[in-house]
Amino acid sequence: MRQLHYTPALGAAYGVEVLSFAQLRKMDGAGARTRPQRPDFHVLALVTSGRGAHVADFETYLLREGSVVWIRPGMVHRWSDVDRVQGPLILFRPGFPPDLGPTLAWDLCAPVSWHLPPQAQPLARLAADHLRREHAVREPRPASPALLSHLLAALLLRVLPADTPTAGGGRDRDVFHRYRAAVEEHFTEWHQVADYARVMGYDRRTLTRAARAATGVGAKEFLDQRILLEAKRLLAHTDLPVSRCAQRLGFLDAANFTTFFQRGTGWPPSTWRTADARATRPS
Structure with a gap:
């Protein structure tokens, strides 16, 4: 890369x-x-x-x-x-x-x-x-x-797209903006919504409701999607071994990372990385 x-x-x-x-x-x-x-x-x-x-x-x-x-x-x-x-x-x-x-x-x-x-x-x-x-x-x-x-x-x-919201969106949108910023800063360390809820002063249901209103998915799925995206980036565009990718993303061991990645893509990380053609990889 x-x-x-x-x-x-x-x-x-x-x-x-x-x-x-x-x-x-x-x-x-x-x-x-x-x-x-x-x-x-x-x-x-x-x-x-x-x-x-x-x-x-x-x-x-x-x-x-x-x-x-x-x-x-x-x-x-x-x-x-x-x-x-x-x-x-x-x-x-x-x-x-x-x-x-x-x-x-x-x-x-x-x-x-x-x-x-x-x-x-x-x-x-x-x-x-x-x-x-x-x-x-x-x-x-x-x-x-x-x-x-x-x-x-x-x-x-x-x-900018004509249908891009330009203001406000109520409390849920404000909560989601804060959650999204926290996820971007800490997703390699915190993998549970409870970690964000505790630091942000909200309960998990509040974060889930805000994330679903803004993106259509709950807080946990939003967090997992961000971790999965970075995993794909590391696997496809670096030479780091799977174990080092797991460490970069805050997983305690490669086995946990492999389980997480395969659940999200249907493929183990090593197979996804070595697929012959990018088009054959799940997005």
């Missing part, structure tokens, strides 16, 4: 880089884009023409005009088929855009890819082009990071 770190181009010492699929193909003659990579930065893509496919965290997404892809730091992905895809690619560091207000833009459960309705596509393209043009300004003086960050924020707000 390629671990990608944010390295801005010469003369672009900002927290954002504006490219295109055409530039990606030109820079990547060896086809590294089709192999799994795990960036520590955000990747936002807007497809303006063409068709293709993209794989993120073991799910395949078909791309067409109006498709949006948002890869968040830590995800594993590959541009499996973008030879005929056109459109802008924006790379940016976490924390570079300003606060976007009460949106789910930074929601870890938000979709990876979606399709903009026809009436929204021209405005999204305009926002992307404005950011691109400003990013390219070098004379009489370079564009400021503050200006670029606000233009990026405008683009993000333009491309």
